[in-house]
Amino acid sequence: MQLDEQIRDALAREASTIPSAAVERLRRIDYRPRRRALTPPLIAGALATAGATAGTLLALGGAGSQEAFAGWSARPTRTPVGHASAVEAKCAARMTEVSRTPTASKNGVSSVGIGTEPLLADTRGPYTLVLYPQMLCFAGPDFVSLRGRMPAAGVSIGTAYRDGGPYTIAQGRAAPDASAVTLALDDGSSVQATVGHSSFVAWWPSASRPTSVTITGPSGTHSEPLSYPRAPTAPASKPGQSQP
């Protein structure tokens, strides 16, 4: 087999390993910009099923996030996963809803997430982020959204928009005996993560980037710098529209 053919064959086969469920997750996201016609508290309810998640490179969106995520705290309320039944029920219902989309069974999405036990639940005020083996579920008083679990290597971040304001989820792997993880953000603040099951998760209501991670374990506390790609220019809001 010639090198050209080998490359084509290898790439085609490797590309085919991407699960159909990942494609389906992307199709289910609502990417469209929204109109800013409601007051922030009302938008929180109106966008209950938006499920908008974004990539890692979105820009800081301004003051809307703090209003949209009122009650957020930099330190999580550690919630025993088994007792977060209301949130988990919301997440399970959302997974079931996604699995029933017309193309779900064709793409094998029905098996994703449903019936799996959550690994961690990170609660801050009225918002809870639940980490499943293959998914993340983010739920608030009036919304629940799913996204694929982010890369396990290092500290992965993903920034999404709700109410036109950004929030960022961070996820990473930690040593089994790690007891605390804190992320320092480029706005000067810090966020304490929820740690367990060799993983940690945290989120904050802005597109600020972590600049370092501090991990505490039996051998002490260690910090490492982090760097992420430069954020692009914030999307320009046209009159009457919010960012996606």
Add this chain to the structure above:
Amino acid sequence: MMGRTHEDFDRFVDEACEPLLRAVYLIVRDASAAEDVVQETLLRVARRWPRVRRMRRPSAYARRIAVNLAIDAHGARSRERAALEHEGIAPERSEPAGNGRVEQRADLMAALSRLSPRARAVIVLRYYGDLSEAQVAETLGCSVGTVKATTSRALAALRKQGVDSYATR
């Protein structure tokens, strides 16, 4: 975004997701990172959809965004991995199953992974996307000459790593 425009965009997303995701995955080599890149791509397309939908090939516009984000994302991920590997935040690496054909593919993919993200993008676009040199140049915002040179160097690097020895196995 209303009515027909809205429907056009939904149709575009439905059609574009899979080819974008698979191509980006081949560049970033991480399924979740690839999802993030495609999400960001589609968000950017959505913001400009009224203009993008009038383009001759909206998919080419989306591909250009996705590939360039993928190149950036791969570089960032490599830096993160290097910084954190010794801190107990270990990367998960998948290992190929152990039959000859899979091993060959794994070796070739490993060799491709050692190329620069930009060179790998060229290879992916040429050999997976079946794009012409001119289309690759347009996607990456470079000249056709640069694409030819990059392809040539990448293939030479693969040969140097023994990839073409599979032909005689």
